[in-house]
Amino acid sequence: VPLAAAVSDQTAAVLLEPVQGESGIHPLGGDVLHAAREACDRHGALLIFDEIQCGMGRTGDMWAWQGFGVRPDVMTTAKGLGGGLPIGACVTSPEQADVLQPGDHGSTFAGGPVIAAAANAVLGVVDDPAFLASVRENGTRLLEGIRGLGLEARGRGLMLAFRTDDGPALARRLLREHRLVVNATGPDTIRLLPPLTVTAREIDDALSRLSAALG
Template identity: 60%
Template sequence: MTLAPTYARYPVEFVSGSGCTLRDSEGNEYLDFLAGIAVNNAGHCHPKVVDAIREQAGRLIHVSNLFTTEANVSLAARLVERSFGVNVFFCNSGAEANEAALKLVRKFRPRGEIVVVHGAFHGRTYGALSATPQESKQAPFAPLVPGFRVVPPFAEAIAGAVGEGTAAVLLEPIQGETGVNIVPDEVLLAAREACDAAGAALVFDEVQTGMGRTGSLWAYEQTPVVPDAMTLAKGLGGGLPIGALVMGPKLADVFAPGDHGSTFAGGPVASAAAHAALDVIDDPALLAEVRSLGARLAEGLRRLPGVASVRGRGLMVAAELEREDAPELARRALLEQRLIINATGPSTLRFLPPLIVSPPEIDDALARLAALL
């Protein structure tokens, strides 16, 4: 055994991909409706992303954050221009972005509590795991980082938990890993109002919902709430690892030199890839198509036998099955129908296709799933 047994891997080895298609080592083609878990939003090996990586890798790969590079500085400016942000801290993953956010709000209000909600997932590093109130993930690694307060994702519960001793509320606008559960606008508004009243910060984890996944560049744009900071990763790099913490006016001046850092973060190649991914995704026509195709996928799923309900926004969709056999169904979809989806619970299937998916590919996925159901 050479790989640590931290993943329950399927017996498939992928060797190439393009658009929404992956090919295995035996030459079989698969329709990918998982996109590397919302990473390949621009599709596999998008020509613009590939060209940007090749061009940048041929000039400069790494210099460390003791210096600046044009690709990284301009990427920060681009994220600020397209959001509420003032400045950006770059890192390598969603968990790292959330760790940076936790340090940020703790310095903003020292020793303050961080309010999180049931059903959240913020990562597997210690701080991010401590903000993820799921017993199965936390229990083997206790004791965890202290200072987190867990409440139900209800307006009254969040409002009652936020006070003078609160540093921040950390929320996903749509809870992804626990089954694509949309946090209602009234809950987000309650969090915003409570944080404003208490002088606390509101942080959105947009690691999965960002980069066009919900039909707008950032999910918060479809809500009545603007956070004080947001964390990004997954689709940001077009397939390469990059994360970001975008900070608004309330938090922009909190970090000082030496407060935080990362050796590889925001490197020239990953930054170039992120620029290319934004070129593809930050397009009003494509984002409108994401909303349209998401509705097409959701409606098609509702018509399938054995589907009890469907929820989601844009191309971030979950189907709740009448029976608790979602993991087995996802396995059969892969091995029998060559359709890549995943299960986020006993009865929940999750669909995260590349955002460049076509209507015929949506219909093809539905037909393959129908053959199993």
């Protein structure tokens, strides 16, 4: 069913992940996100983006939606926001900001003072044009390096994946024999989510280990 046809006046909201992470790094594409925005505007539904994995600079933009030029009404974020400490946040546009009032909603990972201070520190580092440019540059280096090994790679920034015949077996071999941590998100997919602070030298070292594992 086309996305536009799936949204009606009975639709409360459309929830999308701009770059699908757990399924193996699949960017939805600007055409899909624009179609969702138009359908939601037409029927008065909210457009919600899950940026928990693809946000916080991971794709080379502060938020993944910025790279597609489609602004949501609501955005969720977590994980990278806390820099290793547990936090989750729901961010709304000004038009939706009064939907939840103090006391309406509680959360296990709500922003206590220590966690909120950590999140502010992380935002101060990541939300910087030079830092985000380095993510894009290193992401391109890694993506091109993977393709240079003859692999079918995809993704944005430092949120990448490549296709392989046996993902779990390759992930085990990389860890046990080459000390390289990767994640098999399916039988034929290896996902790569290096730290945003990764260096060009570390990327080249990882590519060398991957090449050795591939034989």
